[in-house]
Amino acid sequence: MSVKYDDLQGLHEDGTPRDGAAAHSWIPQGLLVKKWIPHPLSGLNCSPLTLLLGFLLTVFFLTIIITQAKVTADVTEVKASMDRIVSDEVSDSLSNGIQKILGILFSEMESRGNRSQEDAPLCGTGWEEKNGTCYYTSWMPQPWKFAMKDCEHRKGHLVVITSEEKMKFLSSLAYSAAVWIGLSSEKGSWKWVDGSSYEENPKFWLKGEPDNWLGHGLQGAEDCAQLVEDGWADVHCTLLFSYVCEKKIL
Structure with missing residues (x-):
């Protein structure tokens, strides 16, 4: 504003000079307020790079929305499987419980993402057929009890070995890796999960086993x-x- 305070003091309310006011005083009839008026095209000055970034961001957010919908469906199914298994067990410690839950999650992920291209049609997805029996190998490590329950959830049980032929087949199926089988000891007595006789069937313990090592x-x-x-x-x-796991053909 260019009007001096002294000049304003020499004016009446209607803008006329007071007596004795300087004749040369400027008499404003109003205050001029300058406003910035944007150019009509100032907001549309978009470079090709800006347009490209906008397009990429749009594609990115659409991908997130679609992926989130799929993940939500998978998580719901995984949670249902976890509830079926975890509800039957009380973890001994927090760390042990976390390990078990991770094992279940990995197992569910494996069954969805790494399914065999050579599924036996009479056994179901992920299973392999041999001599009228279906076999499913899970490479996601779990404790024995959780492995047992997962096999039961798949309408089968941990594998039972009652012949040398079956022993050789399972050794090749497991690629020489260490895998749980359906044999456990209760008060010093070994039993198969399906009730097969432990005493009357062949045994394939390694030398020195079972040793019940406590170290x-x-x-x-x-x-x-x-x-x-x-x-x-x-x-x-x-x-x-x-x-x-193993089960009879459907």
């Missing part, structure tokens, strides 16, 4: 069996290993 530092004995290459070994049931 692992965990509470309890080695009451669960695993297949290791061409034999069995007893280990602590809370350790994490892959496993093989």
Whole structure:
């Protein structure tokens, strides 16, 4: 504003000069307020780079929305599976419980994302057929009890080995990796999960097994069996290993 305070003091309210006011005083009839008026095209000055970035951001957010919808559906199904299994167990510790839940999640992810291209049509997705029996190998490690329950959830049970032929087949199926089998000890007595006789069927323990080794530092004995290459070994049931399920053809 260019009007001096002294000049304003020499004016009446209607803008006429007071007596004695300087004749040369400027008489404003109003105050001029300057406003910035944007150019009509100032907001549309978009470079090709700006347009490209806008397009990429749009595609990015659409991808997020579509992916989120798919993930939400998968998480719902995974949670249902977790509830079925976890509801039957009380974890001994927080860390142990987290390991078990991760095992279940990995198992569900495996069954969705890594399904075999050579599924046996009479067994179902992910299963392999051999001599009228269906086999499913999970490479996601879990404790023995959780492996047992997962097999039951798949309408089967942990694999039972009652012949040398079956032993050789399972050794090749597991690629010499250590996997849980359906054999466990209760008060020193070994039993198969399907009720097959332990005493009357052949046994394939490795030399020196079962030894019920206590040097692992965990509470309890080695009451669960695993297949290791061409034999069995007893280990602590809370350790994490892959496993093989079996069931009869549907």
